[in-house]
Amino acid sequence: MKVTVVGAGLAGSEAALQLARSGIRVDLCEMRPGTMTPAHTTGLPAELVCSNSLRSNLLHNAPGLLKEELRMCESFLMKAADSCRVPAGGALAVDREEFSRTVREMLLDHELITMKEEEVNDIPSGEVIIAAGPLASKPLTDAIVELTGSGSLYFYDAIAPVIDFESINMDRAFFQNRYEKGGDADYLNCPLSEEEYFDFVRELKSAERVSPRDFEKEIHFQGCMPVEAIADSGDMSLAFGAMKPVGLLNPLTGQRPFAVVQLRMENRAGTAWNLVGFQTKLTYPEQKRIFRMIPGLEKAEFIRLGSMHRNTFINGPSLLGGRMRLKTDERIMFAGQITGIEGYIESIASGYLAGKLMAGLQTLPPADTALGAILRYTSETATDNYQPSNINYGLFPPMADKIRGGRRARREAQAERALMSLGKWLVSLSAVSFQ
Ligand SMILES: Cc1cc2nc3c(=O)[nH]c(=O)nc-3n(C[C@H](O)[C@H](O)[C@H](O)COP(=O)(O)OP(=O)(O)OC[C@H]3O[C@@H](n4cnc5c(N)ncnc54)[C@H](O)[C@@H]3O)c2cc1C
Numbered sequence: 001m002k003v004t005v006v007g008a009g010l011a012g013s014e015a016a017l018q019l020a021r022s023g024i025r026v027d028l029c030e031m032r033p034g035t036m037t038p039a040h041t042t043g044l045p046a047e048l049v050c051s052n053s054l055r056s057n058l059l060h061n062a063p064g065l066l067k068e069e070l071r072m073c074e075s076f077l078m079k080a081a082d083s084c085r086v087p088a089g090g091a092l093a094v095d096r097e098e099f100s101r102t103v104r105e106m107l108l109d110h111e112l113i114t115m116k117e118e119e120v121n122d123i124p125s126g127e128v129i130i131a132a133g134p135l136a137s138k139p140l141t142d143a144i145v146e147l148t149g150s151g152s153l154y155f156y157d158a159i160a161p162v163i164d165f166e167s168i169n170m171d172r173a174f175f176q177n178r179y180e181k182g183g184d185a186d187y188l189n190c191p192l193s194e195e196e197y198f199d200f201v202r203e204l205k206s207a208e209r210v211s212p213r214d215f216e217k218e219i220h221f222q223g224c225m226p227v228e229a230i231a232d233s234g235d236m237s238l239a240f241g242a243m244k245p246v247g248l249l250n251p252l253t254g255q256r257p258f259a260v261v262q263l264r265m266e267n268r269a270g271t272a273w274n275l276v277g278f279q280t281k282l283t284y285p286e287q288k289r290i291f292r293m294i295p296g297l298e299k300a301e302f303i304r305l306g307s308m309h310r311n312t313f314i315n316g317p318s319l320l321g322g323r324m325r326l327k328t329d330e331r332i333m334f335a336g337q338i339t340g341i342e343g344y345i346e347s348i349a350s351g352y353l354a355g356k357l358m359a360g361l362q363t364l365p366p367a368d369t370a371l372g373a374i375l376r377y378t379s380e381t382a383t384d385n386y387q388p389s390n391i392n393y394g395l396f397p398p399m400a401d402k403i404r405g406g407r408r409a410r411r412e413a414q415a416e417r418a419l420m421s422l423g424k425w426l427v428s429l430s431a432v433s434f435q
Pocket of ligand 1: 006007008009011012030031039040048049050051052053118119120131133137310336337338343344345347
């Protein structure tokens with residue numbers, strides 16, 4: 001068996017190394033340096049295109065748990081990152097060039113991996129892992145659209161902030177659907193008075209925004225403008241748009257509010273809720289300051305903050321089966337950010353899973369592990385607006401028992417559960433492979 005991996009980024013490099021570890025020959029095709037992306041600057045594999053931080057190393061942060069799981073699974077890129085570490089407090093930051101060079105050595109050292117400097121313009125024949133990343137080349141994305149159908153590949157993300165349910169003040173917020181439609185209320189509503197609305201809009205308009213990189217300036221937002229850009233277009237625009245109060249009555253006053261911010265469930269467990277229509281390019285500190293002005297969200301804990309940028313990704317849940325294979329052509333797998341996960345460490349994890357699954361892994365990682373959460377997010381998320389996600393505790397099933405001691409204690413308990421589950425899973429795999 002031989003597998004073609006398209007893209008020697010974070011996911012593709014990890015996938016290739018996992019395949020080779022399982023004794024499978026790999027052609028790893030990378031278009032750089034001959035053809036560059038707008039963000040990469042070298043011809044090295046696994047280039048970190050922006051920050052040199054792989055985020056937190058602490059277990060009560062989900063990226064910290066994911067790293068620990070990858071260490072337990074003997075991920076090659078995780079090992080490389082740990083070996084190139086630079087001081088960064090509770091985070092794992094690396095010397096980016098040393099990191100990429102270490103990965104290149106690992107790839108070159110493996111006799112089963114052939115590195116090919118070539119741009120892949122069509123879907124290769126045979127078994128394939130497409131790990132071409134958020135800046136996949138145009139001919140390849142055209143080929144993916146031809147394969148999967150129009151409307152299945154997105155070129156920009158539009159992410160609204162997601163909030164921990166337990167931090168919402170339910171003395172102000174209330175469950176209700178517009179005009180009481182549907183059975184159970186699907187929406188949580190935060191009502192604003194006229195004064196609160198205009199204060200909010202004023203702050204939104206003057207808040208600091210992230211400046212787009214050159215290659216992102218051509219974005220046409222159309223149906224999904226950033227919330228601050230809508231506010232710029234007129235003080236009442238939001239009151240007639242995402243914040244319109246029609247069909248809603250505040251149970252506290254019996255009146256229709258002047259405006260309303262609606263939240264919709266982000267996960268089945270109802271522990272995470274997103275702000276409907278609030279995709280934004282505000283800086284992270286400004287998002288926290290301004291969205292906490294919304295009545296009911298004064299003490300909001302953000303599971304993730306909003307963002308909008310150039311990002312090529314497929315609609316994972318509609319196209320991929322639970323084993324990362326294309327439902328309509330099972331010889332093709334997708335891995336990395338192109339599946340709709342986001343972040344360096346998540347892309348490494350996705351590459352790990354793709355390599356293992358392509359090599360014949362039968363039992364999937366348990367749902368309460370970070371690896372399981374990533375796999376399920378990209379294949380099972382039930383949503384009409386699939387958007388990339390990084391790893392966060394909102395993607396995990398809730399604990400059966402209530403954990404006292406606050407958010408950090410809850411997260412630590414979830415991390416402990418995940419590491420126990422992963423340990424058992426790894427033991428079960430080694431038992432199978434020794435038979
Ligand atoms: C501008 C920008 C900044 C980012 N900053 C961060 C950050 O600070 N922190 C963070 O956690 N995440 C960040 N991300 C998100 C993401 O985690 C990284 O992009 C990550 O590298 C994704 O890993 P990947 O393996 O999926 O893709 P990549 O690492 O991008 O790898 C894909 C590879 O495929 C190659 N390729 C593309 N098309 C072809 C083709 N047709 N033929 C052959 N090769 C091809 C590319 O050259 C590239 O090497 C950023 C993304 C972007 C775009």
